[in-house]
Amino acid sequence: NAGVMQNPRHLVRRRGQEARLRCSPMKGHSHVYWYRQLPEEGLKFMVYLQKENIIDESGMPKERFSAEFPKEGPSILRIQQVVRGDSAAYFCASSPPGQPQHFGDGTRLSIL
Amino acid sequence: AQKITQTQPGMFVQEKEAVTLDCTYDTSDPSYGLFWYKQPSSGEMIFLIYQGSYDQQNATEGRYSLNFQKARKSANLVISASQLGDSAMYFCAMREGRPRGKLIFGQGTELSVKP
Numbered sequence: 001n002a003g004v005m006q007n008p009r010h011l012v013r014r015r016g017q018e019a020r021l022r023c024s025p026m027k028g029h030s031h032v033y034w035y036r037q038l039p040e041e042g043l044k045f046m047v048y049l050q051k052e053n054i055i056d057e058s059g060m061p062k063e064r065f066s067a068e069f070p071k072e073g074p075s076i077l078r079i080q081q082v083v084r085g086d087s088a089a090y091f092c093a094s095s096p097p098g099q100p101q102h103f104g105d106g107t108r109l110s111i112l
Numbered sequence: 113a114q115k116i117t118q119t120q121p122g123m124f125v126q127e128k129e130a131v132t133l134d135c136t137y138d139t140s141d142p143s144y145g146l147f148w149y150k151q152p153s154s155g156e157m158i159f160l161i162y163q164g165s166y167d168q169q170n171a172t173e174g175r176y177s178l179n180f181q182k183a184r185k186s187a188n189l190v191i192s193a194s195q196l197g198d199s200a201m202y203f204c205a206m207r208e209g210r211p212r213g214k215l216i217f218g219q220g221t222e223l224s225v226k227p
Contacts, residue, residue, distance in 0.1 A: 033213060042203055042220050043157070048213035056213055091157060098212060100147060103157035 002027065004094050005074075006104035014112050019079040019086070021107045025094030031055075032075045033101055034067055037089040049075060079109075087111045115139065116206050118218035125194045126226050132179070133189040133221045135204030144208040146187040147215065148178065151201040160202075163187060191223075199225045 005024040013019050025032050031050055035043040048056040049069035060067065064082075069075040079086055089108050093101035117136045125131035137146065148160040163171045163178045171178040179188040191198055201222050205215040 031213060033215070035215075035217075042217035043205075043215070045214045045216065058214070089155065093157075093215075100145075100159050100162045101215060102159055103149070105156045108155075 004029075004092055004102055004104035006090075006092050006107050008107060009105065010108045010110070012110045012112060013082050015083060016081050019082050019109055021077040021079075021090050021092075021109070023075040023077070023092030023094075023104060025075070025092075026102055029094035029096055029102075031095050031097060032069050033093045033095075034075075034077050035091045035093065037091060037106070039088075043091060046077070082109075082111050084111050115208075115216045116204055116218035118204055118221050120221045121219070122222045122224070124224050124226060125191075127196060128193055130190060130192045131194055131223065133191070133202050133204075133223065135187045135189065135218060137185050137187060137204075137206050139185075139206065139208045141208040144206055145212075146178070146180070147205040147207070148176070148187075148189045149203045149205060149217075150198075151203060151220070153200070157203075161189070194225045196225050196227060199223060 007022050033048050034046040037043045045059040047060050047067045064080045066078045089106045091103050091106045093103045095101045115138050144165045146163045150158045161171050161173045161176045161178050163180045170180050175192045177190045201220045203220045204218040207215050
């Protein structure tokens with residue numbers, strides 16, 4: 001059973017560019033979550049999605065950030081017009097309803 | 113107010129000994145879940161153990177056990193017979209409220225196992 005797959009593992013962008021982070025949940029998992037980890041800190045919740053629905057986006061910055069989990073294909077976290085402060089590790093997790101979340105290996109985003 | 117507090121930024125333990133990593137939490141929701149994750153230096157997040165607020169017994173998974181003291185709002189992780197591969201960051205997390213998705217993480221404890 002493949003785990004949660006995130007790609008790319010590392011992503012470098014220049015200020016003002018767009019970053020697209022992808023997450024394929026574990027087979028049979030219908031819930032996807034995105035978290036951000038700044039250096040030397042714990043993970044901070046960003047958004048919780050089910051297929052084609054955003055359930056909780058209370059942790060998403062109001063501007064430049066968006067997430068989707070389409071009927072077909074991976075979940076995408078999109079950051080427009082990136083700034084230096086967006087540099088972080090972005091983790092995706094998935095779970096069946098009400099079950100523990102299993103995490104991917106993360107995408108390390110670096111902004112030049 | 114901090115929802116999840118891990119008061120030990122760093123801990124050392126001798127190989128083969130047991131170690132307890134502290135975690136206290138704050139919630140008014142009667143139904144919640146508590147989780148521990150391990151993050152090695154390679155960066156991935158590994159699920160270790162889960163305790164539900166209504167579970168009567170403390171959770172155990174192999175060498176990991178969760179010392180759940182509901183009245184004290186603590187959920188300490190106990191690792192028995194430490195191994196060198198246990199050296200990592202350990203995060204305590206809580207899930208509460210509705211919708212039941214969001215995990216709130218503590219700041220983490222860095223565990224170093226000495227040979």
